[in-house]
Amino acid sequence: MNEAEKQIEYIEEMIATTKGNLSSGSIHFLLWGWLVFIAALSNYIILNFTEYNNHWIPWPVLMGMGAVLAIYFGRKESKESVVVTKIDKMLIQLWAGFGITLAVVLFAMGAIGPTKVYPMLMALYGLGTFVSGGMLNFKPLQIGAVAAWVCAAIGFYQVQFDSQLILIAAAILFSYIIPGHLLASKK
Amino acid sequence: MFKDLDPLLHSQLRLGIMSILMAVEHADFTYLKEKTNATAGNVSVQIDKLEKAGYIKVAKSFRDKRPLTTCKISKTGIAAFEKYVNHLKTYINK
Numbered sequence: 355m356n357e358a359e360k361q362i363e364y365i366e367e368m369i370a371t372t373k374g375n376l377s378s379g380s381i382h383f384l385l386w387g388w389l390v391f392i393a394a395l396s397n398y399i400i401l402n403f404t405e406y407n408n409h410w411i412p413w414p415v416l417m418g419m420g421a422v423l424a425i426y427f428g429r430k431e432s433k434e435s436v437v438v439t440k441i442d443k444m445l446i447q448l449w450a451g452f453g454i455t456l457a458v459v460l461f462a463m464g465a466i467g468p469t470k471v472y473p474m475l476m477a478l479y480g481l482g483t484f485v486s487g488g489m490l491n492f493k494p495l496q497i498g499a500v501a502a503w504v505c506a507a508i509g510f511y512q513v514q515f516d517s518q519l520i521l522i523a524a525a526i527l528f529s530y531i532i533p534g535h536l537l538a539s540k541k
Numbered sequence: 542m543f544k545d546l547d548p549l550l551h552s553q554l555r556l557g558i559m560s561i562l563m564a565v566e567h568a569d570f571t572y573l574k575e576k577t578n579a580t581a582g583n584v585s586v587q588i589d590k591l592e593k594a595g596y597i598k599v600a601k602s603f604r605d606k607r608p609l610t611t612c613k614i615s616k617t618g619i620a621a622f623e624k625y626v627n628h629l630k631t632y633i634n635k
Contacts, residue, residue, distance in 0.1 A: 356632070356633070357632075358629045358630075358632035358633045359633055361551075361556065361629055362626070362629055362630075362633065364553065364556065364557065364560075365556065365560045365626065368556075368557045368560035368561050368564075368576065368577070369560050369561070369563065369564045371561065371576045372561055372564040372565050372568075372576070373564075433604060433605075436568065436569045436571055436572040437565050437566075437567070437568040437569065437572045438565060438566040438567050438568075439564070439565045439566060440564070440565065440566055442566065443566045
């Protein structure tokens with residue numbers, strides 16, 4: 355091996371040390387995964403087993419809590435991180451775009467109704483986790499994405515609201531919670 | 542041999558720092574020190590040289606009352622690095 359080849363090998367070695375940073379995001383998958391899961395199931399329980407009219411109440415309460423916690427964890431992460439990789443930056447862009455799309459879809463709920471919006475949300479979970487899984491080279495996220503898309507496709511035809519709550523709980527379990535725990539255990 | 546190569550990049554540690562910064566968005570001093578396995582003093586001197594050449598941008602701030610030095614590669618640095626690697630490749634092909 356000549357000196358030029360050694361230099362190239364050294365460059366590759368240094369670049370390789372920056373890879374395998376899987377710190378990106380497992381806390382956020384777990385946070386939102388569990389909150390959406392609990393919100394969907396508690397909405398289902400209130401709707402089917404109580405007389406309480408405002409059965410949707412778990413959503414604003416838990417999602418509001420999620421927003422506060424996400425900001426807290428985000429700040430903590432950026433304080434502690436010593437490096438921001440290109441993948442970290444792309445993931446931030448992806449999930450920021452996801453958040454805005456989610457807000458637009460939720461805004462449309464008044465016009466098109468929750469039974470059309472819920473399957474759209476499930477399809478969006480699939481998109482976010484599929485692309486994240488590809489960027490992180492982490493298959494469980496992509497398998498979870500396929501499950502979320504299947505739930506979304508069923509949801510568009512299963513128009514009963516309480517069945518959709520079970521579907522959204524299943525979609526988030528497969529696309530966020532299970533891969534999120536697997537990702538966290540890989541660190 | 543190697544007379545056309547950028548002398549600033551033809552040092553092992555500076556090349557290591559530049560390679561890492563090519564691969565990430567930005568990195569702090571401690572990260573660069575750990576990944577290159579070099580001493581703090583040496584890394585500090587090389588960062589200074591790369592910054593003076595305009596190859597990297599260095600931002601100094603504080604985190605939890607401790608000084609924090611964050612480095613990011615500049616457009617000039619990317620161009621110099623690419624040129625250096627292309628030159629190296631011509632030596633390999635010879």
